Amino acid sequence: MARTPMALLSAADQERARGLRLMKGIALGALIALAVVFVIAFSLQGRFPWLAYVRAAAEGGMVGALADWFAVTALFRRPLGLPIPHTAIIPTRKNEIGRTLGEFVETNFLSGDVIRARLSATPIAARLGEWLRTPEHAERVASEAATIIANVLEALSDEDVQDVITDLAREHLIVPEWGPPLGGWLERLVATGAHHQAVDLAADSIGTWLESNRDAFAGLLSRRLPSWVPSMVHNLIDEAAYHEAVKFTAAVRADPEHRARLAIDTYLERLADNLQHDPETIGRFEDAKTTVFDSPRVRELAADAWTTAKNGLVTALHDEDSGLRRRGAAALAEIGDRLVTDETVQRRVDGWVTDAAVFLVERYRHDIASVITDTVERWDAAETSEKIELMVGRDLQYIRLNGTIVGSLAGLLIFTVAHAIFGA
Structure with a gap:
């Protein structure tokens, strides 16, 4: 040999x-x-x-x-x-030895009971927390994670990501009908009176704007009058329009049962019912939705948003002094400190790790052991x-x-x- x-x-x-x-x-x-x-x-x-x-x-x-x-x-x-x-x-007998060794490892080491007993006796969370709350270690983990994430983002094709986003948007936003669910939500909103606060806010905003923009009514109506009407009449008409608007807004703000409020309630109730049961209303709403989402401008905005977010994230991940990296390291150190001091979290994490390890071992024990067999056979x-x-x-x-x-x-x-x- x-x-x-x-x-x-x-x-x-x-x-x-x-x-x-x-x-x-x-x-x-x-x-x-x-x-x-x-x-x-x-x-x-x-x-x-x-x-x-x-x-x-x-x-x-x-x-x-x-x-x-x-x-x-x-x-x-x-x-x-x-x-x-x-x-x-x-x-x-090389192959037979490899199979026997693989079976030995699978039977005696890759057992759920053996793994659970070993991990249950090990304070995994406490040890991880003790290591992780050291600033140097937290920074190291944050640095490695940032490098991995940045490399993944840079490896992604912008066109592929945009296609995925488009497919997901079409599957979950465009294809499903929005009308009936939105009508049901609006019906519940009106029934509980939750929209009244929005009406109050709108009335208050209009009243505040009217108080600060009286000049905006100058010529609002009078410019439509014939030229032979005296200018004094023009001013009176504009002043009357302004005062009527102020008076109307104040009445809406003061009276919870004002006819304008009731009209809004009636309109919203009718709209909610139509969105749920009127095919014509549902069809118009769905057509409008599809038109918006299929607009080239919307697609361009989505692509620009993804590109901007990706470039900004990659830049922040590569920059050791970026706020993202610092906050990530600080968060990891805080997690490590909590793993050391909080026994409830320790038990929870230890249980998660143990259950996950037992699940993986019991499900893939033969595949893991076959690595030994296959390696020896090769x-x-x-x-x-x-x-x-x-x-x-x-x-x-x-x-x-x-x-x-x-x-x-x-x-x-x-x-x-x-x-x-x-x-x-």
Whole structure:
């Protein structure tokens, strides 16, 4: 199996590779050392009988080292390249390992009960609030949010947005009939007398205007008289018109039952009824509405309003000293402070976060776990084996060392017991 060049590995993987090579060297050195000891002891045990114990320990150590070398190597590749059954386990069973790992994570970690228990024991809102009420953190969040929003706004096509606004306006404003709902609203308004205040305001405004604009009546009627009528008559007619207007307005203001008020009530009642039940009135109203909304000028105003609002918002979002950015950071800091001090808000936010997390996990747990399965399936078999070996291979080399030590002790113990029982 070809190894990935060191230069192509990440810094962490390079460090793991160096540690793995070191431990492999130590394990191999222990095996070679035992082999040397075995040869020496085996050749001299006739002259020095006590070397038989050393030979037995070295022999057992070599057996243990070779057995564990075979076991560790068989996980990642075929020992000595031989097609021995049940070797190269990770490369040959990569997909099955990925599925098993995904199922393990899904069953034991992506469980609603596990997530709820873990989050319920964590003061999420309090920790978030403690972090957020620090001015630097609030400014950072506000800055990141402003950047994201500004980028989204700049990426939007003005024409697309205008088309969406037009479609929404047509769907929710133009297509539905306004007449009957507006007539019903006007009927309730008249029935409760809520419009009387508007009439009072109009009468007061007209009275105030008349008091301040007496000159506006000069020639209002007299200019329509024949030229042979004396100018004195002109003045009398204009003065009479002014005083009648003032008197009429004052009467309307003073008398809640004035005939003008009653006429307004009657007109509004009739209009409310017609808007609800008269097809001709409803049709004229709907035609007028459609004409207004379909007017090119209205479309231009809507487009200009969107462009102006967008440009102003983007400018404010990019400006670190803008009032919008400052108010956003201040609002975030205030939210953080409340999350720390208000236990009711803490419980509410913790509950929202927990419920949302449990919902997402329970609904998408299989999709989340499938990321592991799909990722492992896409890996090359050799690459997968190398990745896993880099992660755990160094620790597995300790198994070889332990096997060497345990084998030596076992060989020595077995030889000693056998020698004690059966003799030389």
